[in-house]
Amino acid sequence: MNAAPVWLFDLDNTLHDASHAAFAGISESMTDYIVEHLGLEVAAAAALRQHYWHRYGATLLGMVRHHGVRAAHFLEQTHRLPGLEERLRTCAHDRAALRRLPGRKYVLTNAPRCYAMRVLKRLRLARAFDGVMGIEDMAMFGELRPKPDGRMLRRVATRLKVAPSRCVLIEDTLAHQKAARRIGMRTVWMQRYLGGRYPGAIRSSATPVKRIEVRVRTCPNPAYVCAKIKSLQRLPRA
Numbered sequence: 018m019n020a021a022p023v024w025l026f027d028l029d030n031t032l033h034d035a036s037h038a039a040f041a042g043i044s045e046s047m048t049d050y051i052v053e054h055l056g057l058e059v060a061a062a063a064a065l066r067q068h069y070w071h072r073y074g075a076t077l078l079g080m081v082r083h084h085g086v087r088a089a090h091f092l093e094q095t096h097r098l099p100g101l102e103e104r105l106r107t108c109a110h111d112r113a114a115l116r117r118l119p120g121r122k123y124v125l126t127n128a129p130r131c132y133a134m135r136v137l138k139r140l141r142l143a144r145a146f147d148g149v150m151g152i153e154d155m156a157m158f159g160e161l162r163p164k165p166d167g168r169m170l171r172r173v174a175t176r177l178k179v180a181p182s183r184c185v186l187i188e189d190t191l192a193h194q195k196a197a198r199r200i201g202m203r204t205v206w207m208q209r210y211l212g213g214r215y216p217g218a219i220r221s222s223a224t225p226v227k228r229i230e231v232r233v234r235t236c237p238n239p240a241y242v243c244a245k246i247k248s249l250q251r252l253p254r255a
Contacts, residue, residue, distance in 0.1 A: 021120030028126035038104040165196035198241035
């Protein structure tokens with residue numbers, strides 16, 4: 018390829034260690050939201066949160082589609098995350114690696130934009146990107162269609178005025194990469210934080226400490242993954 022690629026970076030567990038900084042708090046906040054708005058017990062609310070996440074790729078979609086929740090309200094309530102900035106961490110060399118990378122660079126995340134900007138500003142990564150697309154920017158035909166929706170990924174390429182084949186998606190989530198590869202994007206599997214997804218305990222005033230574990234698919238060489246990396250410094254020169 019002669020022209021520089023357009024790089025689409027996931028945020029959580031790709032540009033920073035979200036397992037350490039954010040995932041436990043977001044999961045607890047979403048469970049608390051479901052308890053409050055649907056009147057479920059904590060265990061049932063946690064199970065419903067996980068069910069919607071597995072079915073739709075985002076708990077938010079299940080809440081909007083089945084319970085009439087306003088997306089903006091859900092996102093604001095569940096992503097307040099007091100103390101987030103103090104927990105954020107990433108590799109110190111990532112800023113330099115991003116600066117050296119040729120081509121336009123965007124963040125494409127299923128998280129809300131305000132949360133993404135908090136993370137990027139704290140890690141001093143915001144200036145490395147030409148734009149940030151949060152879940153609010155992934156609406157089509159009046160509905161949110163976050164990753165791994167292939168139609169949304171095509172629309173992203175159209176908005177950026179490039180063919181999907183010019184785009185490279187850097188992600189920790191295989192399902193998103195599979196959808197991207199299906200429409201012709203190239204894919205890079207970020208594996209730095211895979212071993213730490215949803216580790217440790219989630220504390221709730223209503224329940225004792227418990228562990229939340231999510232199995233991560235670890236296919237050695239999925240056909241839809243073009244490259245695997247554990248550092249942004251190892252990004253292929255496309």
